[in-house]
Amino acid sequence: MANAIIYLDPDSELNLQAQIRQKLVDAIVLGTFPEGERLPSSRKLADQLGVARNTVVLAYQQLIDEGYLISRERSGLYVNEKVRENHANFTSAAQPVRELTATWRRRFKGLLTTDQAFAFPHNWQQYPYPFLEGQFDHSLYPVREWREASRLALGVREINEWAGETGDLDDPMLIEQIRTKILPRRGIQARPEEILITVGTQQALHLVVELLVDSSVPVAVEEPGYPGMRRLLAQRGAPLVYQPVDEQGMVVDEKLDDCQIICVTPSHQTPTAVTMSMERREALLARARAQDSLIIEDDYEFESNYLTHPHPALRSIDTDDRVIYVSCLSKVLAPGLRLGFMVAAPEIINEARKLRHLMVRHPPLNNQRTAAFFLSLGHYDTFLMHLYQTFEERWIALRRALNYYMLFYVEMAPAQGGSSLWVRGPEDLDVKYVAEQAAKRGILIEPVDHYYATSNAPKNCFRMGITSIPHERIRDGVLQLRELFHDLTKNKTETFENASGEHLTGQRLKDALEGNTMISIIAYGDPCTIEICPDGLLVGKAGYASEDLDQGKWWIENERWHRQWSRWAWGEVGIYDVRLDGDVIKLFDEDGWLIDRYVAQKEETE
Amino acid sequence: MANAIIYLDPDSELNLQAQIRQKLVDAIVLGTFPEGERLPSSRKLADQLGVARNTVVLAYQQLIDEGYLISRERSGLYVNEKVRENHANFTSAAQPVRELTATWRRRFKGLLTTDQAFAFPHNWQQYPYPFLEGQFDHSLYPVREWREASRLALGVREINEWAGETGDLDDPMLIEQIRTKILPRRGIQARPEEILITVGTQQALHLVVELLVDSSVPVAVEEPGYPGMRRLLAQRGAPLVYQPVDEQGMVVDEKLDDCQIICVTPSHQTPTAVTMSMERREALLARARAQDSLIIEDDYEFESNYLTHPHPALRSIDTDDRVIYVSCLSKVLAPGLRLGFMVAAPEIINEARKLRHLMVRHPPLNNQRTAAFFLSLGHYDTFLMHLYQTFEERWIALRRALNYYMLFYVEMAPAQGGSSLWVRGPEDLDVKYVAEQAAKRGILIEPVDHYYATSNAPKNCFRMGITSIPHERIRDGVLQLRELFHDLTKNKTETFENASGEHLTGQRLKDALEGNTMISIIAYGDPCTIEICPDGLLVGKAGYASEDLDQGKWWIENERWHRQWSRWAWGEVGIYDVRLDGDVIKLFDEDGWLIDRYVAQKEETE
Helix, strand or coil, rough: CCCCCCCCCCCCCCCCCHHHHHHHHHHHHHCCCCCCCCCCCCCHHHHCCCCHHHHHHHHHHHHCCCCCCCECCEEEEEECCCHHCCCCCCCCCCCCCCCHHHHHHHCCCCCCCCCCCCCCCHHHCCCEEECCCHHHHHHHCCHHHHHHHHHHHHHHHHHHHHHHHHHCCCHHHHHHHHHCCCCHCCCCCCCCHHHEEECCHHHHHHHHHHHHCCCCCCCCEEEEECCCHHHHHHHHCEEEEEEEEEEEEECHHHHHHHHHEEEEEECCCCCCCCCCCHHHHHHHHHHHHHHCEEEEEECCCCCEECCCCCCCCCCHHCCCEEEEEEECCHHHHHHHHCCEEEEEHHHHHHHHHHHHHHHCCCCCCCHHHHHHHHCCHHHHHHHHHHHHHHHHHHHHHHHHHHHHHHCCEEEECCCCEECCCCEEEECCCHHHHHHHHHCCCEEEECCCCCHHHCCCCCCCCEEEEECCCCCHHHHHHHHHHHHHHHCCCCCCEEEEECCEEEEHHHHHHHHCCCCCCEEEEECCCCCEEEEEEEEEEEEEEEEECEEEEEEEEEEECCEEEEEEEEHHHCCCEEEEEEECCCCCCCCCCCCCCCEEEEEECCCCCC | CCCCCCCCCCCCCCCHHHHHHHHHHHHCCCCCCCCCCCCCHHHHHHHHHCHHHHHHHHHHHHHCCCCCEEEEECCCEEEEEHHHHHCCCCCCCCCCCCCCCHHHHCCCCCCCCCCCCCCCCCCHHHCCCCCCCCCHHHCCCCHHHHHHHHHHHHCHHHHHHCCCCCCCCCCCCHHHHHHHHHHHHHCCCHHHHEEEECHHHHHHHHHHHHHHCCCCEEEEEEEEECCCHHHHHHHCCCCCCEEEEEECCCCCCCHHHCCCEEECCCCCCCCCCCCCHHHHHHHHHHHHHHCEEEEEECCCCCCECCCCCCCHHHHCCCCCEEEEEEEECCCCCHHHHHEEECCCCCHHHHHHHHHHHHHHCCCCHHHHHHHHHHHCCCCCHHHHHHHHHHHHHHHHHHHHHHHHCCCCCEEEEECCCCCEEEEEEECCCCHHHHHHHHCCEEEEEEEEEEHHHCCCCCCCEEEEECCCCCCCHHHHHHHHHHHHHHHHHCCCCCCCCCCCCCCCCHHHHHHHHHHEEEEEEEECCCCCEEEEECEEEEEECCCCCCCCCEEEEEEECCCCEEEEECHHHHEEEEEEEEEEECCCEEEECCCEEEEEEEEEEEEECC
């Protein structure tokens, strides 16, 4: 026996003894270690593997205890033949070629269309600028806290509670935690019998659709909207009414009156991230009440309005149990966990529970108990606070960078938060092409046509998400994206060379700026004014209520305008060539690209 | 502040610091601790709770780090108001009374019938004799090994692999483990694209039914059979053909020819536990091939034929991909985990995967990875070996006890293993009543009418399972059950007092026994002979091939026959009054109950 019967993996997280045991079990069960042959002595195997003899002795002992090996006196260790006996007719012959008859392929019921969901490249983590939404960011995962909760859920007393057959019941501890720690954040008060745990938000939606929708039930969906919901509804043959989305969220009008069910994503509309206004929410509830429709409120994301206070959920202002609220724990924590929940009238929960029992019994109870501990220890709250801060920082950074670098290419849909921005590019932009080109430069952005069911998908819109890109890469990613836009629009973009207007220098430059107020519209739709005070001070005000203020200084050097804000534009010195075109002042950066365009207004006091 | 703001739970598994933190978070989030009020000093709280001051200091510090508390210089600790600000419009007002309008209740689609699944009492663990099947027995759960696998799956490298959005993919490591460690036990070879992980067996069945069945597809099911499958098929409106079950498993005859799908539980038929013979398996496959039907093989239980070798799965002898094999990991390990899988033609797996994606995306990936480690470390094999031994012991014990104590009340269906016995009582038995009465005496047995869809359910059959009752309680449980049967049939049962036949004593007794061979049929249908040798030796042979042999001794004392086997009847001394009725010898125990009935045959040599 010249070769070792097993080899160890130096990168394994298992200790040596566990590895030896694992590999021997493999060899025994798969039959690669011949029956009847004696195992190498512990000394010999230890030598071959380069490990301490005791390590092998302990692994062998464990395998004897467990019945894999038997020790024959004065002869050594052998594979226990009973281990393989229990493997029915294990044949090592190649598998026969089998083929499902063609008839059968035609017999599939309700074959799903090939309308595949949009997917980012599997290796997206290798892209330097992944502007994605909803992907897991491992740097945010609360490893230590989740391990603690998991360890607690594996206590013997706990195992007793979750391991058995519970029929159709959920973990009462998790229900209680959701009821007292999560729902109050959304203004929702619920009794335990109004809550059902689901295998992710998707199962909650599936159950509701199975329960309430068939081909006789017209359903309103948002357009653009969540494709996973549309597909569920299409499977049931429901007639769909596509309701447009404006800056207040889904439009509420008479088209809703035919709909028995209205599906809506009020906190951040999927995919535009627009928050539904309070007036709109009231209007929606009123119309639903008048027509006796039900509302499915998909609150898929954690609460994250960075610019205003959070709005309460629709369900919290619903006085007649008309809203079915659907959300999840795992989307932000770890999508792989698949833990969602729904809150609705007890009658609906009761029926959904029966359906769930028929389909999957219940979501795994060990995960329910782990999540319950995670919540009860306050870790979920802590995690959300951390996430909120992180995403807020990233979201604001993305918004600023787009505003600064891509002002003349893009507009952003009005949003108060969320984890993505809906961006509209120039009219003639072909986003599919741009997204492909961007990917070649390491930038991932999301085309949006899969959010549209009708043929109205704009060709020039895309989404940029912030759940996966580190804060420090955002600015550079946007800069790279601008370079791409520049390259793609080379002959159409205004540069210092080809721009109209007089190149200001000397006193002309000083006069055009000093004492003026410059007015512009920034890329997210808010107005912005900059006062250029004679004493070298800059005062900037952005937003309708001037809620974003900054100060800075300016000076002229080498015939160029220099300015430096304390916060804006990352507090860095900006150096610009200036052209005056009518009453419009144009700023060009050192590469000749147009950076900003202002209407200049002389201060009245002058 | 005379009272403590929180109280500690002496039974909690959390350490004191974690408990203090958890309870304070609760108080803060729920608003029970008034805003603006100062928290008690660490010294004061430590005094109130009776813990070391440092414990409170550390808990406070953690809450400050996490942003729950803020420290105001020279003033103390306060609740950070921002924590509660993030909870939208939390109102403490009582919840409004809401009611789902009556119209809506009528609009539920495909309302599930109230035909509720049979359920054991929730507190079954408090019954001394729970003869149940499929319930979790915590004494068998491999706590240490599962914890180890769980810990490994929570390694940072692992989390990265399972936590994210994987689309519709399963954990490749689990697929590989199932392929190489579980399926070969059943004789099945499968490629990765032939395997799909599901949320328990139930989801596998649901997906197959959704994919292949509608109201135009006749389906054969076993009668009696698994109610969960019938309900799924009924939901799709499938015409059902009820196929009876005999001692070789489901009957294969021309009634199957109309069926496009045949649902079967070959390894142990649900609920009778009969194993389908190899001839029957071949016949089933041949008939399915002739009619181009598909077969759904539900192999819900782990392999456990105690009396014979395991039969290979139908799928392993299926040469044209006609069998969809469904099984699970969690049923025997911990039903609460909900981990099943299916093996089928890649086209079927592919469509089922799309459906699964629409319904739940995928089963939780942390559990998939944990199970993968559990398998790869050999723990699952070890666990099954342990389970096999445990259940074998219990199963044989139950069979023996029924045979010994209840010979005149019951027959058992022929079974080679499994985790329950199908028992037929006297013709006039009303099992519902008996089960109720048994429960009052601490014995749980399972009525069987819920396994029948037709009105043919026998009133006198029941099931006794062994997955939850400790070995040492089985005999006593059966004895208690016999007492119940005695009480219920008081005037109908033969006792020493009322039996016909001559009471043998003295020389008459000796002559009737000595040198005779006594022949009987035991309760599981096998013949049994006992030679009563003149030298005081007993030789017992049971089974058609006399595979169960034992020896013992006999003597007469106080006009009673005494006998003691070395293994049979627990090796205990049995003392019997004897009556001779024609050529039938009847034995009565000391309480006067009939214990055995033999036909006596003089040895020919005599």
